[in-house]
Amino acid sequence: MSRIHRGLTITVTLPEERLEEAAVLLEQLNQQLKESQSAYREKLETVLFLSWLVLPVQWYAGNERLPARILLMTSYVGDRRHHLRELAEYFGDHLKQVFEMSDEFPKRGKKINMVAFLRRRAVPNTFYSGFKFIDTHEIAQEAHLKEAVFKHLSQKVLDGELTDDSPQSIKDQIESYITGHPSYQWVRKGSRGLGWDKFRMLFPLGIFALLMGGSLISLVLCFFIDSFLLSLLAWVFPSFVVLMGLLLVLLRFNELSPHIPGSEASDDRIREIVRRETNPVINEMTVIAPLKKGWIRRVFLAVSLRLVFLIRYFSYIPTVHTARWLQLDRGRRLVFIATFDNISEAYAHDFVDSERRTMNMAVIFSHAFGFPATRWLVHKQYNHRSEYMKGVRAHQQITQCWYAHNHELSVENLKNNRAFRLGLFRKMKESEIRNWLLRV
Helix, strand or coil, X not given: CCCEEEEEEEEEECCHHHHHHHHHHHHHHHHHHHHCHHHHHHHCCCEEEEEEEEECCEEXXXXXXXXXXXXXXXXXXXXXXXXXXXXXXXXXXXHHHHHCCCXXXXXXXXXXXXXXXXXXXXXXXXXXXXXXXXXXXXXXXXXXXXXXXXXXXXXXXXXXCCCCXXXXXXXXXXXXXXXXXXXXXXXXXXCCCHHHHHHHHHHHHHHHHHHHHHHHHHHHHCCCCCCHHHHHHHCHHHHHHHHHHHHHHHHHHHHCCCCCCCCCCCHHHHHHHHCCCCCCCEEEEEEEEEECCCHHHHHHHHHHHHHHHHCHHHCCCCCEEEEEEEEECCCCEEEEEEEEECCHHHHHHHCCCCHHHHHHHHHHHCCECCCCCEECCCEECCCHHHHXXXXXXXXXXXXCEEEECCCCCCHHHHHHHHHHHHHCCCCCCHHHHHHHHCCC
């Protein structure tokens, strides 16, 4: 099974008068998930995180109404078709109960194929995962393995058996302990299929790089070889550069428009949001905002998200498990959702605590209404950090229903557990063994 993490986003419009009813229903489902957490973990083999919320009406450019919506967003591992079937099988009744409030759901009396409905209502998203190649079974397996080894070594220390042992000797004893337990034989299999998963994840970027590289080579060869195909390919890279430059110039003209500050969230609203961040390790945040006025904002953001998708393999933020960005309502609305370690205040500040992260953040969030103005997309005009936090809080939505397969392990915990597992039964230098033992 593929270990690549992906994001699924399902959305339907919702009559405004049913917003409260849908919110209450999702809150009830959230309580059921909490009470039956272990049962759902056994059933939902593909689901890492699930967020389900209602989105109120918002206004684009001050006068265009953006409809109320229901949003179901999952982070999953493996095959999309398998994931959809799993949702339909174990969440079928809940899905029907919530989505039938929408006029876009099949009318009563019609036969409902829930998998087909979910597939039709799925929208593209740019998805990021902090730990990209681990499935739900491996999360528990690797955590239990390291915990068992730690207890085993701790007992040996108490018995005075490891006092003068070398790093290599301790590693040998750990491996001997694992070999002697039939339940840990899966460790010797390694992490099969990892190379293939990495290849598939890098494939779109590879195609893009080959296309651009081939265009540059063709551009040079056109001076020596008269070929229509070479000439056609030679135009790809210059056209891309010119197009991006043109979009940036048009965006700059849009930036010259007077900046309209958004309204701030009330203290009561912020307290209501923070009150829900009660998980000791992992929490969730959803920010949904209409874009600033101008078609160039919608186009530039769409292009930026596609480019972010290409380089997602190389991105890494130590506190972020998953994140996604997408546009709704013909590009007029930006949706951002993240699951992260710590609480939202600290997490949101991670994006503006350095100049580089501020620049990266501006590529996407500067297009949203209520967020700071920019010059040439990346340069700050005024108190950027505080204005960014105002934008986040003003458009942060309450997620009525949230499920996480893993509540206890941070991104660094997952990374550490995987590194410990992969170090077993491998030849290492003494310095490498010392570093590896620190992971126990």
